[in-house]
Amino acid sequence: MAQTMITLVALLFLLFHLAWWLALIALVTPLPAFFFSTKYGWKGYRLTRHQSPERRLLSYFMLLMTTDAYNKEIQLFNLSDFLIARFWDLATKLYEQDKKLALRQYFTNFGWSNLSSIANSGIYLYVALQAIAGRITLGGLTLYTQTATQVGSNFRSLLNSISSTYQNALYVNLLFEFLAYQPTIKSPAIAEPFLYPEQSQGLSIEFRNVSFTYPGKDPKTHATLRQVSFTIHAGEAIALVGHNGAGKTTLVKLLTRLYDPDEGDILIGGKNIKDYDLKTLRQHIGVIFQDYVNYQMTVRENIGVGRIEEIENDELVRNAAGKSGVNMIIEKLPQGYDTTLGRWFKDVRESTQLSGGEWQKIALARAFMREAHILVLDEPTSALDARAEYEVFQHFRALIQKRTALFISHRFSTVRLADRIFVLEHGRIIESGSHKELMALGERYAELFQLQAQAYQ
Structure with missing residues (x-):
């Protein structure tokens, strides 16, 4: 010019x-x-x-x-x-x-x-x-x-x-x-370290008067959570029960800081999660949502993305596959762990397509890749058949050893395995206790349990 x-x-x-x-x-x-x-x-x-x-x-x-x-x-x-x-x-x-x-x-x-x-x-x-x-x-x-x-x-x-x-x-x-653009959810300038007990049994979780409304909705009429408070002890297994839209998955999103609450505080290990480095926080929480992703990649990569720095660790990948029960399926695939899942990029001869239940086992293996102190499973067996679900939960206690477990399920056969059960309705916890305690109480949980039990009679 x-x-x-x-x-x-x-x-x-x-x-x-x-x-x-x-x-x-x-x-x-x-x-x-x-x-x-x-x-x-x-x-x-x-x-x-x-x-x-x-x-x-x-x-x-x-x-x-x-x-x-x-x-x-x-x-x-x-x-x-x-x-x-x-x-x-x-x-x-x-x-x-x-x-x-x-x-x-x-x-x-x-x-x-x-x-x-x-x-x-x-x-x-x-x-x-x-x-x-x-x-x-x-x-x-x-x-x-x-x-x-x-x-x-x-x-x-x-x-x-x-x-x-x-x-x-x-x-x-x-x-x-x-x-x-600067994200509103970010790590603090000086992050607190994660501290574990000498005999680690997971990490405690506490919600203190937490309220949350999704962006674009009126908090007075469409609040997803309203003044929710509870404590989960380290190593405890908790089940969340409630109708669709009650706020179960939202609790998980807040715990992992995909969103921050409008009011209240969330603590892990006795410290506010906002004081932890965001990446480190998420590394210590293993989560599989019900709308998990089916990656059009190899089996090894599909499982390994659960802990990306260990994606080439064959032993860890195979161990995670064994915990979810998908290892038997993988062994029957043409190239084993190197088989491409999905057919977006390769033809029938070089790839395979899994059923919904098989994909869910892959997603579960992804969660077990992490040596996380908190394990969150959102409808972990919704796509599994009765036998596959039985096999997963036969080993459930072993899988969550030394971890705090939080799982969401509409199947009460799954829910009964929890140490305690939280019943959510209209954004609030209306009942909490063990299966026996809530059945003895004879209110909302007992009603839901009986309704599902009648379907099998």
């Missing part, structure tokens, strides 16, 4: 020597095209921002139609034509919006470009007349016409560079905004 400016100044000096107003015309005529180019660049940026949600929806439709995870339901409900129509309608709408803006920009640029051509033609005519009148030589005619051409070309190049820089800066600014 600097070289262009130096050349432009030199050429303007030559043109100014012939007639000052020729230099002025050569500079002014490209300005309208520059103005409108910049204006439409801004409009294009705003249109892109406005279309972002719809373009994400378009990508979502593509994901639905091209991913095997949705294939069964799409075929069974005959959704193909419906999804294709939705995709086509949305794609057409976005195309028409882009085309409308592009056509307006094209015709505007075409009009102002013609004005520049007319102005240049006028300059050429004036220079030719000066040569005919004998005021400049034939060499001067060539010099000034080439100068006029170069002035317009260099100035337009300079303006185009400025316009392109401006338009690119609009999008780059989004990147800088993203990079400048």
